[in-house]
Amino acid sequence: MDEDTPVKVHIYDLTKGMARQFSQMFIGKHLDGVWHTGVVAYGQEFFFGGQGIESCPPLLICVISFSMNEYQKEA
Numbered sequence: 001m002d003e004d005t006p007v008k009v010h011i012y013d014l015t016k017g018m019a020r021q022f023s024q025m026f027i028g029k030h031l032d033g034v035w036h037t038g039v040v041a042y043g044q045e046f047f048f049g050g051q052g053i054e055s056c057p058p059l060l061i062c063v064i065s066f067s068m069n070e071y072q073k074e075a
Contacts, residue, residue: 005041005042006040006041007039007040008039008040009037009038010037010038010039010045010058012035012036012037012038012059013032013033013036014033014034014035014036015034019032019033019034020032020033038058038059040058043058044056044058045058
């Protein structure tokens, strides 16, 4: 494993803002979003799906992206 490989955590709102707008009306409770997370490494995004751990090319509609390389590794 290459220690210089960039690793990112992507956080998405699967509703693209629709939950914030319509959740109160449909379910009687306000939600800011329906969140999905994925870990991006080696040009793929890994996530938990219906078949366990799955992967796909990284999505470009990420709401928040954290670079794991910004944090020091514990010795």
